[in-house]
Amino acid sequence: MENKPTHAARSFLIELMLYAGLIVVYVFFVIAFMGNWLHALYEHHKIRYAFAALLLIVGQGVVLETVTTILLRLIRRRTD
Amino acid sequence: MKPMDFLVSQTHISPFYLVIIGFIIGIFGGFFGVGGSFLAGPALFAMGVPMNFVVGTDLAHIVGKSIVAAKKHRALGNVDLKLGFIMVIGTIAGVEVGAQGIEWLKHFGQANVDQVVGIAFVVVLISISAFVAWESWQTIKMQRDREREAEMSGIGVRKLGAKEDESAFDHIARKIHRIKLPPMIKLRVSGIERVSLWAILLVAFVGGVFSGFLGGGAGYIRMPSMVYLLGVPTHVAVGTDLFEIVISASYGTLTHAIKGNVDIMIALVMHTGAAIGAQIGAASTEYFRGPKIRLAFVPLPLIGAAIVIYSLLSGKHLK
Numbered sequence: 364m365e366n367k368p369t370h371a372a373r374s375f376l377i378e379l380m381l382y383a384g385l386i387v388v389y390v391f392f393v394i395a396f397m398g399n400w401l402h403a404l405y406e407h408h409k410i411r412y413a414f415a416a417l418l419l420i421v422g423q424g425v426v427l428e429t430v431t432t433i434l435l436r437l438i439r440r441r442t443d
Numbered sequence: 444m445k446p447m448d449f450l451v452s453q454t455h456i457s458p459f460y461l462v463i464i465g466f467i468i469g470i471f472g473g474f475f476g477v478g479g480s481f482l483a484g485p486a487l488f489a490m491g492v493p494m495n496f497v498v499g500t501d502l503a504h505i506v507g508k509s510i511v512a513a514k515k516h517r518a519l520g521n522v523d524l525k526l527g528f529i530m531v532i533g534t535i536a537g538v539e540v541g542a543q544g545i546e547w548l549k550h551f552g553q554a555n556v557d558q559v560v561g562i563a564f565v566v567v568l569i570s571i572s573a574f575v576a577w578e579s580w581q582t583i584k585m586q587r588d589r590e591r592e593a594e595m596s597g598i599g600v601r602k603l604g605a606k607e608d609e610s611a612f613d614h615i616a617r618k619i620h621r622i623k624l625p626p627m628i629k630l631r632v633s634g635i636e637r638v639s640l641w642a643i644l645l646v647a648f649v650g651g652v653f654s655g656f657l658g659g660g661a662g663y664i665r666m667p668s669m670v671y672l673l674g675v676p677t678h679v680a681v682g683t684d685l686f687e688i689v690i691s692a693s694y695g696t697l698t699h700a701i702k703g704n705v706d707i708m709i710a711l712v713m714h715t716g717a718a719i720g721a722q723i724g725a726a727s728t729e730y731f732r733g734p735k736i737r738l739a740f741v742p743l744p745l746i747g748a749a750i751v752i753y754s755l756l757s758g759k760h761l762k
Contacts, residue, residue, distance in 0.1 A: 386715045390458050394711050395447065401707060402450035413700030416503055416707035417693055423711055424507035427718035428514060434719070 382434055452496040452706035460490065465713035469508055469720020471743055472662075472685075480505065481568055481663050481743060483713070485750035492709070494557040495545055498657065499704030502695040505688060507710070508717040513685040515722060521682025523632035526643065526675065527690075530665075530683070533644035534691035537651020542698050544656045561755045564657050568744035568751075571663050578671065579738035616674025633675045633683075646672055647687075654695060662688060663744055 397419075404412040446455040464486045468479030480501050487497045516522055548556045624639040650665035662684050669680040699705050 382719055386462060390462070390712055390715060394708060398448070398450055398708055405451045405703070409701050409703060412707075413697045413705070416700045416705055416710075417506065417696050419707055420503050420507040420696070420710055420714065421510065421693070423714055424510035424718070427507075427715065428511040428722075431511070431719045431722045 382431070385430070447712070449706050449708050451708065452492055452500070454490070454492050454496075454706070454709075456490050456492075456709070458712045461709060461712040462716035465504070465508075465716030465718075466720040467716075468713075469511075469717035469722075470724040472505075472508055472512055472717070472721055472724060474724035474739075479508070479717075480657070480661070481747040484564065484657070485747040485754070487709070488557075488561070489750050489754050492706070493553060494560045495549065495553075495704045496706050496709075498545060498560065498655075499696070499699030499702070500706045500709050502654070502692045502699055503705050503707055503710035504713045504717065505692045506696055507714040508721050509685050509688040509692060511718050512721040512724065513682065513689050516682030516685055519678075519682065520632075521678045522686045523630055523675070523679050523683045524686070525628070526630050526633055526669075526673075526679075527683045527686040529628075529640065529643050530647035530650075530687045531690045533647025534651035534654065534665075534687060535694050537648040537653075538655035538691055538695045539651075539698065541652045541655020541657070542695070542702065544652075545704070546702060558755065560657060561751050565748045565751050565755075567653065567657065567664065568748040571667065572741050572744040572748075575667055576738065576741040579741070583738070613674065615671060619672055620674060630675075633673075633679050635674060638673060643673065651691060654691065655698075 401412065401415070404415060445457070447458045448455055464483065468483050468486075471482065472479040483501045483504065484497050487500065488494060492500065513522065545556065545560070548559055619642050620635065620638050622639050622642060624641050626640045627637045628640055628643075629636055630638065646665070646668045650661045650668065653664050654661035665687075666680050666684045669675040669684065670677055675683065696705060700707070
């Protein structure tokens, strides 16, 4: 029978790979497409750029926190 | 993985590198309660990001990451909201002073910004590392001596609870608590009966100046200051520092972005790695005591200092 630490490590690696996959998709299909728009905003409207930057990072923080919490909860449920 | 174009800062960096750096910083940040700028700053500088963008972008990245870690610490009961809100006032004033310092340096050319900020960064990082190492070692030695004495005399020694903490510098915090400069306030969550509001504001202001001038949340100076000068238990200092960083770094992001010092694309990519790292780091604090957390912190600023020294001396970046 597989011991508990090995099982936990394997579950963790699987979830980490899942997360990595989601991140690759996110970086290339969401963030990369915002590049030109953000650059134009930066060049012409610094104040709007500043608020957009803050909103983006806060929004991403909240969304990713939810995703990582769900993933870590899944790991815990599998190892319990 | 191919480098990605970051148009705002005119740099080309592999997104994979940024995600990995973010992940490592996230773990350390969640564990030690610091924004991780002692590693993020040097790591970005080493990839050829101009120092003014390093400062502003790192602040933006820290906002997203600290939200994650602060929420986790709040759930663990490690956040003193009253202390956090007071510190925000002092920090914001300090951040503005630091950011104005960068603006002033820009008049003398980019090379000057890089050199002055880089050298100041190295001095601060080495000093903090040396001090925390010395203090943690003194505290651990003090605890061992006390346990040995108790064993020899046959009297049991009271073990500290998981959230209790002590430091070889407790006497400094006690002296600061005795300064009667009104208004005096009580911090229930931190277990402090009376402390002058001005002492808290001063500690926060100094941290804010470092944050605005060197980038990041300056947790590397605020967290030890909260423990040694204000006498806040390490676990609460970690959580409160993160909570405070969310607000002050948001302000720092806005002010630096308006001044043209933030490449938000770099911050967004880095943060994807930091989000999961911060969760793992924050959860790990449950298994360690105060002096050991502080002792484990020691090598981290030195790594950052080594990267900056390499970049400054060689004039090369690690691309």
